[in-house]
Amino acid sequence: MSGAGSVAALERELGADALERHATLEVDDLEISATLRPTDGEALSRSVAALGRLGLAGIVRGAGRHLAIGNPPERADVFLATDRLGEVDAFEASEGVCHAGSGARIADLRAVVEAEGWELPIDATDDTSLGGALAAAVLGPRSHGFGAPRDAVLGLEVVLGTGERARCGGRVVKNVTGYDLAKLYVGSLGTLAVIEGAWLRLRPRPETTKLLAATARDLDQGCTLAHRASRCATARAVALWGRAEGGYECVVELAGDAAGVAHEAVGLPLEEAPAERLSRVAQVQTAEGSDDLIVRLAALPTRLAGIARGLAEAGAEIAVHPGLCLAYGRFACVDAEEQERALGASEAIARRGEAGLRIERASAESKRGRDVFAASPAEVRLTRALKARFDPQGSLAPGRAAGPT
């Protein structure tokens, strides 16, 4: 079954209200023109189960900010939207924990917790959905201080590919009760389960934050400076960004108690700068609304300068985050041939720098035939084994997690 037939079958199964038809949207050149928008966990479970029964597949969609990540799915009939599961429904300020539905906007969550002196340690853009930020394991410059999204998750409610609802973890800050499935679901791009809601651990809001920046003399000096800044105890974000023609800027955010921040700020050869400068760094890795090729290389800090140089020489705009062991490269590629060349260059840079390459955004054509995660054969085998257990019918973006070996 495909196209209109599949959508009609879903409508018959779930009722017309459950499904919204819309203009065609593309994900990795798969065309999707209908969205299931469940209003609660039960409806989400029914939706996923129906996909399985009908042999259909869905792509989980939060705010749609990170749909470019992953291998091209083999098939997709509908989106499975989480936007109606969007409430911040528990906030225990005295414990520093909160619970929200998967569709909650990051900005809304931030507003709720900041009002009580806490901060949400997830660096995603304001309109990202919580579920999307978790499923894509979104990292931003502030992840240096926050940690990765997985570190913020205490417990999850999910709907497996089978349609079963399941929970893992809890709402207390320390917990080894059973397998740590939350680690598996976070970053799995909605291919094992759909995140329905999450208990999150918050951090006390820092007393002071200070954004500092300086133009680097050249790429090497910028990398050295960023590396040094990343060792500061109060560093919350440290990045070097720019491109060969325009020059490079080192941007550092310090956060903590006033005495500590002041002490460390004095030791860095940087000037105070407006807070928005950090958003500009984040744009280097933002895939949404662009046809650029974006790659992410994970490498040891001492290798990042070489990797940044390679990417810059290949024509990319770069953002290097030494505290995260990451360098992003953004290539403005107009045609397939250029994209292929840039990918080839990135692969060679990754090999030389012993880095892990992940393709963040590329045309479906360029992605096909490679594994965008560049996983080892053993990891691909385990990825497939997990997929087969959690989503045996292939209802959730089949093919996205494990590429060709």
Place this chain on the structure above:
Amino acid sequence: MSDLIGALHGIVGAERCLSRAEELFVYECDALTLDRATPAAVVFPHSAGEVQEIVRACRAHDSSFVPRGAGTGLSGGATALEGGVVIECSRMNRIREVDAPNRFAVVEPGVVNSDLSKAVARHGLFYAPDPSSQLACTIGGNVAENSGGPHTLKYGTTTNHVRALEVVLPDGELVRLGSATGVPAGYDLVGAFVGSEGTLGVVTAAWVNLEELPDGVETLLAIFPDVVSACRAVGGIIDAGLVPAALEIVDRRTIEAVEASVYAAGLPTDAGAVLIIELDGLRVSLPRQVERVREIAAGEAASGIEVARDDAERQRFWRARKGAFGAMGRLAPDLYVHDAVVPRTVLPEVLTAICEIADRHRIKLSNVFHAGDGNLHPNISFDRRDADERRRVEAAGAEILELCVKVGGVITGEHGIGTEKRDFMPLLFGPDDLDAMRRLRLAFDPEGVCNPGKVLPTPRFCAEANPHARGYDAVPIE
């Protein structure tokens, strides 16, 4: 000699394979002495290659196998329930690499936790997870249990410090999960493996984070009239937005045991409880934090607050905490170290209720715990040869777990499920929740040969025990 033992001799030689009853006796249990089973053999591999061969030999002879470190586990994880082969990793104890500039080390599973910090101290670095058993327990065991320790409050548990793993899977394949950067590209297989209690494979190496030694450390010891006021002080410190490195409470019975032992730290034996507060970070930041902590403790009726003047005094404060379990050996022949977590704000009520449970069951209870995380360790001293006392200990333990779940907590914060709490899993999780966990296990070990019988109750038991379990809904204590 059975075929299996012969095959194991062929791999490691007779001297690194125990199979006689008297040799196996000490491997019947780990530090949870309540559950026991005799393994078929215990082997001591020296390399990942030998582990692979051992696993393959077990498979060829239809035997299960159980990875083991130092055997300090407190939930029965290293016990060979089905009489399989124990793969004792303590002799794989090399630190393969220390990469100081990139802040990580590659260690074999048998490296003792505290040895790693000692080895990297000359680089100004340390390994943060510090279980109280750190002088004995191994990194392999820590990875398997996702162990924590007093400094978990600030630094996180083992999972926050493992970047990559080398593992022999249950089918005998040697694989590397993750990379030295610690950034997963696809599924976070390392995250899923840590805390899997030796059921997904045998760790043969781990890439772990090394932290910079803090610029400054201040350790305070506050003396309280009772545990409840010490708990309130903990709440006050967290509410003030401080993130101490550690917040540990030791109660009166533990103080008495410690002071009567070789770990004596000069604590007042008439105190109801002491709270150890460790603050670390930039030296310029610490004086104000120390002052704030002093104010909060004084506001909760602390009768005395000492700030360690030097490292020797700091060690003295910690001796009271770290020596507590050893000192309890004086109270009775056996010690049942319980482990559960509750929301921090209900600690005072929960501790009061736990004491009531202990009194009702006439058991000897003492508390020494990671208060900042809400991680309780009600310790029960008993004599396992006394059947009636043993029954009362088990009944009290079960009630304590039920209480913790009822207030929104969980049944283990760091010791794991193993055999000890396997049948309590339905208190917290429903059948579908447990089924999801089973899916993970089956993806790694479809034939169930790796440490069988641990973590997950049988599906039938689980459905019968609590078909409606939905878990951690908070219910206030009456």
